[in-house]
Amino acid sequence: MARVPRRPGDRVFAGTATGAGILILVVLAGVAVFLVTEAWPAFTAPPAALPGGTGLAGYVAPLIFGTLVAAVIALVVATPLAVGIALFITHYAPRRLAAALGSVVDLLAAIPSVVYGFWGIAALAPSLVPAYRWAEKHLGVIPLFAGPASTTGRTMLTAGLVLAVMILPIISAITREVFSQVPALHREAALALGATRWETIRLTVLPYGRSGIIGGAMLGLGRALGETLAIAIVLSTSGGITLDLISSSNPSTIAANIALQFPESSGLAVNALIASGLVLFVLTLGVNALARRVVGRRADLSGAT
Amino acid sequence: MSTAIRPAPVIDIPTGTRQLPTRRRLRRSSTAGLYLAGLLAGGALAALSGSGIVLAAGYGAVLGTVAVYVVSRSVEGRRTATDRLVTCVVVAAFGIAMVPLVWLLWTVVSKGARRLDGTFFDSSMLGIVGPGGGGYHAVLGTVVITALAAVISVPIGLLTAIYLVEYGTGRLKAAITFLVDTMTGIPSIVAGLFAYALFAVFFGPGVRLGVAGAVALSVLMIPVVVRSAEEVLKLVPAELREASYALGVPKWRTIVKVVVPTSIAGLGTAVMLALARVVGETAPLLVTVGITNGTNLNPFDGRMATLPVFAYYQLTQPGFPPGFAIDRAWTAALVLIALVMALDLAARLIGRCFAPSTRR
Numbered sequence: 001m002a003r004v005p006r007r008p009g010d011r012v013f014a015g016t017a018t019g020a021g022i023l024i025l026v027v028l029a030g031v032a033v034f035l036v037t038e039a040w041p042a043f044t045a046p047p048a049a050l051p052g053g054t055g056l057a058g059y060v061a062p063l064i065f066g067t068l069v070a071a072v073i074a075l076v077v078a079t080p081l082a083v084g085i086a087l088f089i090t091h092y093a094p095r096r097l098a099a100a101l102g103s104v105v106d107l108l109a110a111i112p113s114v115v116y117g118f119w120g121i122a123a124l125a126p127s128l129v130p131a132y133r134w135a136e137k138h139l140g141v142i143p144l145f146a147g148p149a150s151t152t153g154r155t156m157l158t159a160g161l162v163l164a165v166m167i168l169p170i171i172s173a174i175t176r177e178v179f180s181q182v183p184a185l186h187r188e189a190a191l192a193l194g195a196t197r198w199e200t201i202r203l204t205v206l207p208y209g210r211s212g213i214i215g216g217a218m219l220g221l222g223r224a225l226g227e228t229l230a231i232a233i234v235l236s237t238s239g240g241i242t243l244d245l246i247s248s249s250n251p252s253t254i255a256a257n258i259a260l261q262f263p264e265s266s267g268l269a270v271n272a273l274i275a276s277g278l279v280l281f282v283l284t285l286g287v288n289a290l291a292r293r294v295v296g297r298r299a300d301l302s303g304a305t
Numbered sequence: 306m307s308t309a310i311r312p313a314p315v316i317d318i319p320t321g322t323r324q325l326p327t328r329r330r331l332r333r334s335s336t337a338g339l340y341l342a343g344l345l346a347g348g349a350l351a352a353l354s355g356s357g358i359v360l361a362a363g364y365g366a367v368l369g370t371v372a373v374y375v376v377s378r379s380v381e382g383r384r385t386a387t388d389r390l391v392t393c394v395v396v397a398a399f400g401i402a403m404v405p406l407v408w409l410l411w412t413v414v415s416k417g418a419r420r421l422d423g424t425f426f427d428s429s430m431l432g433i434v435g436p437g438g439g440g441y442h443a444v445l446g447t448v449v450i451t452a453l454a455a456v457i458s459v460p461i462g463l464l465t466a467i468y469l470v471e472y473g474t475g476r477l478k479a480a481i482t483f484l485v486d487t488m489t490g491i492p493s494i495v496a497g498l499f500a501y502a503l504f505a506v507f508f509g510p511g512v513r514l515g516v517a518g519a520v521a522l523s524v525l526m527i528p529v530v531v532r533s534a535e536e537v538l539k540l541v542p543a544e545l546r547e548a549s550y551a552l553g554v555p556k557w558r559t560i561v562k563v564v565v566p567t568s569i570a571g572l573g574t575a576v577m578l579a580l581a582r583v584v585g586e587t588a589p590l591l592v593t594v595g596i597t598n599g600t601n602l603n604p605f606d607g608r609m610a611t612l613p614v615f616a617y618y619q620l621t622q623p624g625f626p627p628g629f630a631i632d633r634a635w636t637a638a639l640v641l642i643a644l645v646m647a648l649d650l651a652a653r654l655i656g657r658c659f660a661p662s663t664r665r
Contacts, residue, residue: 007555007557009555009557009558010555010556010557012557013556013557013560013561014472014556014557016464017464017465017467017468017471017472018468018472018477019464020460020461020462020464020465020468021464021465021468021469021473021477021478021481022477022481023461023465024461024465024481024484024485024488024527024531025480025481025484027488027524027527028484028487028488030499030503031491031495031496031499031524034499034502034503034506035495035498035499035502037502037506038498038501038502038505038506080398081398081401081402083398084394084395084397084398084399085398085399085402087395087398088395088396088398088399089399092392092395092396093399101399104403104406105399105402107406107646108402108405108406110581110645110646110649111409111585111642111645112584112585112586112587112613112641112642112645113493113585113586113587113588114585114587114613114616114617114638114641115409115413115585115616115638115641115642116409117617118412118413118616118620118634118635118638119405119408119409119412119413121620122412122416123408123409123412124405124408127357127359165405168402172402196384196385196387196388197388197391197392198387198388198390198391198392199384199388201391219490222490223490225492226490226491226492226493226494226495227492228492228493228494228587228588229587229588229591229613229617233617233620233621255492255494255588258494258498258588258592259494259587259588259591259592262591262592263591263592263595266510266511267510270510273498274498274501274502277494277495277498280492280494280495281491281492281495284490284491284492284495285487285490287490288486288487288489288490289487292486
């Protein structure tokens with residue numbers, strides 16, 4: 001590129017643009033600093049002064065457990081579905097319809113979290129009650145379905161299913177992206193050997209897209225961990241760590257607990273909530289960084305391998 | 306792996322006097338018919354046992370899949386049958402994803418339509434107990450806070466994108482790119498806590514301000530603006546910039562007069578998509594702005610009402626009798642969805658209508 005003489009306008013503009021970039025560094029550092037500042041009293045306070053009276057670890061542990069359970073349910077349900085959707089859009093749907101069908105799935109991402117909560121508590125939860133009764137009766141031996149089955153349907157499993165719907169568009173968008181980049185030569189080679197469509201997919205698309213599936217699932221996990229309002233509305237909570245997915249006493253999740261408790265809290269309780277937010281921040285940061293690394297690694301993967 | 310593939314002679318190739326045997330294939334209409342038959346049988350089964358429409362579709366899809374697989378297996382063999390089985394499963398996966406979408410939209414529209422009247426849009430909740438009342442204050446509050454968030458984050462986001470594409474080099478660029486990626490993953494509630502912590506340091510604990518909500522939304526909005534604006538700016542051909550430099554135009558004027566105007570449609574889309582993402586955010590506003598019954602349009606003076614938080618409180622703390630507040634909540638949800646979809650649509654229209662013409 002040609003060397004252009006530096007003029008005052010140039011210097012000002014370059015300075016502003018760089019400043020904006022640096023501001024982002026400052027903001028992120030600020031997020032960490034201010035969260036730590038406001039969370040600090042909770043770390044140093046005597047255990048009895050915190051809500052629950054068992055110290056910060058005792059306060060946060062059930063919340064972390066609840067967060068992980070809900071997110072894992074969401075992931076287990078959403079990942080296979082998202083892969084199916086991505087395959088449908090990239091390899092099965094008619095070419096002309098594919099883009100339109102893709103944006104229909106993306107509509108799921110446009111719906112606000114609070115509306116998912118509304119749907120979950122008013123439509124999904126009541127209609128799952130018979131299924132929970134059935135599960136309690138026939139699968140009760142498994143600890144996951146030990147019961148007693150909730151009569152409102154506001155269970156951990158319902159919350160996980162709502163989350164699954166919410167992260168579906170994220171996972172399927174990334175998986176779709178990777179699947180559509182599979183080199184045509186790989187596919188054509190498989191087809192030329194007489195492979196059926198499924199064999200072509202199994203031998204070329206899935207191996208090539210594996211890192212995309214994993215990365216997409218982890219980005220979905222990051223989203224699921226931080227999802228707030230949908231769970232705050234849908235889940236009926238009463239603390240305590242339990243593996244029972246269909247009863248009405250569930251541990252809350254970190255994010256939902258903040259949303260529920262924060263407006264009515266004051267003093268040290270606020271600090272404890274911010275401390276739990278800090279834990280969530282670190283958790284999602286770790287998951288997202290890992291996901292980016294997995295998705296990014298595919299860029300180095302040449303089509304020849 | 307290699308054992309899985311055997312050439313399937315599907316075409317007749319005349320080899321002297323002998324012909325290779327043709328593999329028997331089901332006709333397209335017969336597989337579709339089989340699937341449909343299974344679907345109907347499933348529906349009938351569900352109707353007999355008195356189940357809902359979703360369960361009926363579920364039974365039907367399973368029966369249809371089984372019918373196709375069994376017949377295909379007996380006529381066409383194992384490999385083709387597996388292929389057809391997977392096709393059924395993949396199509397079903399897409400169908401399953403459509404169930405919550407349609408169900409959710411149907412629920413919100415049918416319940417929200419009850420209070421979708423003039424009163425909802427021209428009355429606040431001041432002094433309202435029971436019937437009447439509306440989301441006037443909440444709609445305006447959402448507009449004010451979202452606009453303020455846009456005022457904060459659009460300049461920062463666009464300038465950062467310009468920095469990354471036009472100026473950025475070395476480790477600072479890598480660091481900013483990494484941090485923007487990281488910011489994308491910040492949970493919305495954590496952004497709210499950050500804004501609260503920031504303002505609590507200056508205004509004391511328990512602070513609730515509209516501007517704090519705008520800051521929280523900005524934290525969520527900036528990375529979206531940066532990422533999509535960056536993609537758009539990268540698409541501007543280097544020839545355009547070089548032609549401008551060749552005429553002796555300074556770099557900053559090249560950016561302002563050539564690069565930005567060329568990509569203005571894409572930048573508009575980027576901003577609109579970012580707005581659509583934050584306008585429905587509830588959690589950060591819940592902890593920073595709170596809720597109020599009256600109309601407060603000054604983001605520097607105390608609590609404000611916003612549409613998502615309004616909807617949340619009307620549903621979860623409806624008071625007595627609960628019916629009226631719950632109806633208001635659903636209407637607020639419907640208006641919120643309409644708002645998000647409108648922004649989404651606007652983003653696409655901007656992208657399509659104002660795109661630079663490629664014709665000469």
